[in-house]
Amino acid sequence: MLQIVEDYVVRTDRGRDMLKAIAAAIAKLFKTSVGALxxxxxxxxSPFRAIFGSGGAAMPRPDFEPGMTSSELLDEFEAARRQAAVHDLNRDGISTVMRYAKALPDARPTMDLSSLNPDVRVTLLSMDEAELRALEQSGIGAVRKFVAGEDHGVFGVPVVGSVKESTEKHELSAEEKWKIRSIMLKSEGASSEFKLAL
Structure with missing residues (x-):
């Protein structure tokens, strides 16, 4: 029995020594990894410490004195805004045409088109929704050519001079005059000339 107890003690001592060796190896590995980190x-x-200092003390803030007060800065901003607004003046009528093309159909009759050339006005007023949508989606260059009466290259949008020719007054024929007179008299209801006898 004594032999069994001695073998057990020797085995447990070896197990303890083995566990101590494993723990020491793990601790050494951990210390080595921390050192490597x-x-x-x-x-x-190190390059950042060389540029910005060791980091122990706070860096002094740079000294900055603005060259203008806040009111002077606002005045300069307002002047720049007014200068930018000058470019949006409607000297060519481009922005008016763009606003008219983008406007809703109900809002178009209330828009002021007085800054436009009469030919451009007639062309805009005669255009349908698809033509206005095509004009709206075209670029500023195409709208500038449209206002100038040049060939703008936008499919479906008439050139400014072409509408004027079709809307000019022409002499009505006798048949057209008769149709207009009959429509007017029917709408008044004052005449029974055109009623069919039943």
């Missing part, structure tokens, strides 16, 4: 950190941050 610190070395890598020093390697990465």
């Amino acid at each position: 610190r070395w890598a950190e020093d390697l990465v941050f």
